[in-house]
Amino acid sequence: MPQPSFDTPMEVAVLLVESLHKAGVKYVFGIPGAKIDAVFNALLDHPEIKLIVCRHEQNAGFMAAAVGRLTGTPGVCIATSGPGSSNLCTPLATATTEGDPVVALIGDVPRALSTKHTHQSMRSLDMLSPITKKTLAIAVQDQAAEVLLESFRSANTYPKGAVAISLPQDIASLQSSIHPFPAPAFVPPLYGPAPSSHLSAALTALKKAKLPVLLLGMRASAPKVIYAIRSFLSSHPIPVVETFQAAGAISRDLLPLFYGRVGLFRNQPGDKLLARSDCVVAVGYDPTEYDASFWNPGGRLNVVHIDYQSCSYEVAYRPSLEVLGGIAENFAQLARGLEAGSVDLEGERGLLRELKEELGRWRETSCVLKGGEKVKPLHFVRMLQERVGESTTVVTDVGTVYIYMMRYFYAFRPRGFLSSNGQQTLGVGLPWAVAANLVQDPPCSKRVVSVSGDGGFMFSSNELSTAVQQGCKITHFIWNDSAYNMVQFQEELKYGRSSGIALGGVDFVKYAEAFGAKGMRISEEGEMERVMDEALRGCLGDGGEGGVVIVDVNIDYSEAQGLAGKVLPGEW
Numbered sequence: 381m382p383q384p385s386f387d388t389p390m391e392v393a394v395l396l397v398e399s400l401h402k403a404g405v406k407y408v409f410g411i412p413g414a415k416i417d418a419v420f421n422a423l424l425d426h427p428e429i430k431l432i433v434c435r436h437e438q439n440a441g442f443m444a445a446a447v448g449r450l451t452g453t454p455g456v457c458i459a460t461s462g463p464g465s466s467n468l469c470t471p472l473a474t475a476t477t478e479g480d481p482v483v484a485l486i487g488d489v490p491r492a493l494s495t496k497h498t499h500q501s502m503r504s505l506d507m508l509s510p511i512t513k514k515t516l517a518i519a520v521q522d523q524a525a526e527v528l529l530e531s532f533r534s535a536n537t538y539p540k541g542a543v544a545i546s547l548p549q550d551i552a553s554l555q556s557s558i559h560p561f562p563a564p565a566f567v568p569p570l571y572g573p574a575p576s577s578h579l580s581a582a583l584t585a586l587k588k589a590k591l592p593v594l595l596l597g598m599r600a601s602a603p604k605v606i607y608a609i610r611s612f613l614s615s616h617p618i619p620v621v622e623t624f625q626a627a628g629a630i631s632r633d634l635l636p637l638f639y640g641r642v643g644l645f646r647n648q649p650g651d652k653l654l655a656r657s658d659c660v661v662a663v664g665y666d667p668t669e670y671d672a673s674f675w676n677p678g679g680r681l682n683v684v685h686i687d688y689q690s691c692s693y694e695v696a697y698r699p700s701l702e703v704l705g706g707i708a709e710n711f712a713q714l715a716r717g718l719e720a721g722s723v724d725l726e727g728e729r730g731l732l733r734e735l736k737e738e739l740g741r742w743r744e745t746s747c748v749l750k751g752g753e754k755v756k757p758l759h760f761v762r763m764l765q766e767r768v769g770e771s772t773t774v775v776t777d778v779g780t781v782y783i784y785m786m787r788y789f790y791a792f793r794p795r796g797f798l799s800s801n802g803q804q805t806l807g808v809g810l811p812w813a814v815a816a817n818l819v820q821d822p823p824c825s826k827r828v829v830s831v832s833g834d835g836g837f838m839f840s841s842n843e844l845s846t847a848v849q850q851g852c853k854i855t856h857f858i859w860n861d862s863a864y865n866m867v868q869f870q871e872e873l874k875y876g877r878s879s880g881i882a883l884g885g886v887d888f889v890k891y892a893e894a895f896g897a898k899g900m901r902i903s904e905e906g907e908m909e910r911v912m913d914e915a916l917r918g919c920l921g922d923g924g925e926g927g928v929v930i931v932d933v934n935i936d937y938s939e940a941q942g943l944a945g946k947v948l949p950g951e952w
Contacts, residue, residue: 389555392524393418396485396547397426399528399560404453407432407818409440413460415487418552420458432818432850435842437464439811441471442840445480445542446808446815450773450795452602454481454535454543455815461487461549465504468544470805473511476541477668477802478625479598483531483543484508490550491519505546513541521554529561537568538599538688571688571706573713578703582661583717585684585701589659591728592618593639598625598802599664599687600707606794608708609663612715613637616723618661619732621650623669624782624801628791632770639732640739641786643670643801645944648787649735651675655948656731658682662699664707665691668802672697686710742788753905754936757784757859763908764857765789767916768829773798773816777809777832780865781935783943785831807839810856814843817852824926827853829916834860835883844895847928854928855915858888859935869940892930901932 390398396419400408409432412420423431434440437459444455459465465486475482488494489501505515514534516527524547531543573579586592600609606629613620613634622629622641630638642650654660654675661684673696676683685691685699686707693699703710725732742758761784768774775798776785782799791797798816800808813830820826837858847854862884871878889899902911915929 393422403566410458415461437467442811443815445475446812448481472542481535521556573709574705592659593657596626597665603794608711627797775830777836779833888932897928
């Protein structure tokens with residue numbers, strides 16, 4: 381293990397910033413305050429870390445999580461004591477649930493005041509402990525380098541998630557004799573393949589199966605893993621189903637093997653395929669995305685669990701085999717051990733053809749635009765698909781919009797299509813789009829597309845100011861129905877009426893312009909092509925013109941209840 385240096389004492393705030401640099405951090409997202417301002421002061425002098433001042437700590441946490449998901453290096457957010465730290469609860473809980481590595485650095489009152497009832501005193505780590513992987517306090521100055529190192533290694537080790545560090549105000553200005561650890565220390569250990577006996581058992585299960593299916597989950601979405609799975613599928617074609625956070629796993633050339641995404645309601649072609657499979661190979665699957673009780677009621681399916689970690693064993697998820705270790709490494713071993721043609725799907729061709737036809741049937745109803753009518757969700761999805769390239773990062777916020785997008789919008793690049801599917805956190809759309817734009821090389825060089833409902837947009841719309849000031853290229857579509865529709869249609873299905881869902885009262889075009897963004901509107905379907913072409917200029921080319929564009933879309937959710945319809949019976 382590389383060792384830290386013990387040279388001239390170093391101020392803790394400066395030490396922490398230099399440690400962030402050693403860890404590969406390029407951006408820090410946050411809001412200043414008196415208990416953490418020493419670190420903000422140190423950031424001013426570092427030439428390679430850019431401070432992004434946000435408009436709310438929650439959005440700073442969202443941006444950090446997106447950086448962690450997209451780059452693999454933990455994203456960093458920073459906040460002051462009291463409400464600054466409490467405002468980080470939602471993004472840190474989301475990051476931990478959804479496997480995004482984040483390090484949160486929060487200020488605290490001076491140690492002499494820690495047991496007193498004083499200004500902005502709060503037991504922040506006690507509050508954050510249940511929703512993070514780990515909480516760490518820097519109790520003395522010579523702990524600072526070690527605590528920061530441990531936070532990065534913990535956040536980036538499976539299961540990945542958020543780590544919170546508390547920095548008392550008085551320690552930040554003290555001198556430490558232990559300097560930052562060198563960069564290699566921040567790289568977490570790699571995983572090797574599973575025991576050969578487990579790999580052999582997995583090979584046997586695949587060879588015996590008449591209809592094996594790969595169920596790809598959130599921990600199968602990393603580029604290294606995806607490329608290994610694609611290589612496997614190129615030699616051994618097996619039907620594939622994705623969870624929402626695994627979007628982008630299947631490349632365009634492997635599209636014949638793709639049977640859609642599953643989540644929320646058990647009524648998709650992928651659900652039918654899983655129900656008929658005699659060997660479900662669950663890869664990086666996490667039940668927070670789509671509980672096994674929905675897709676495997678009764679636990680009757682034969683499941684092979686391939687992951688970095690052991691499964692959450694329960695009634696509906698009882699794998700016959702667990703293959704643990706590096707997922708990419710294990711698929712490389714399986715690819716070598718499986719002979720070409722040893723998986724025979726011939727007896728299931730009829731079912732596969734039927735499900736494939738069902739998967740694409742929606743396109744038959746999305747081809748004709750009708751002027752004078754509100755925008756149909758499927759028409760929008762089809763037209764967006766035609767106007768963005770495979771290299772364009774697309775973000776969807778949570779709400780009815782996310783169900784439509786995750787079911788029907790295709791992506792062919794690992795982590796090129798982002799959603800919050802563990803906590804289904806409202807408001808991630810715009811902050812994630814800002815982060816996705818910033819991590820490009822060079823920053824903000826290609827247009828990012830994000831989509832939200834009007835409710836989700838207002839959760840984080842203040843970050844329009846951040847996006848404009850940072851020179852982002854973002855086109856954000858708002859599916860506007862003046863309601864929390866995802867709640868509305870489910871309440872109506874349960875109770876025959878809805879409550880607490882009415883919104884409205886915002887002119888989003890003027891709102892965008894007030895922040896210095898460009899505001900546009902699609903009032904009816906006849907305007908879609910013209911407005912979308914202008915708003916998305918550059919998505920099929922070199923990135924197009926700069927600037928943030930907000931498009932208010934008059935959406936028609938009259939058929940939204942159908943998203944939850946025709947749920948499969950338990951023993952379909």
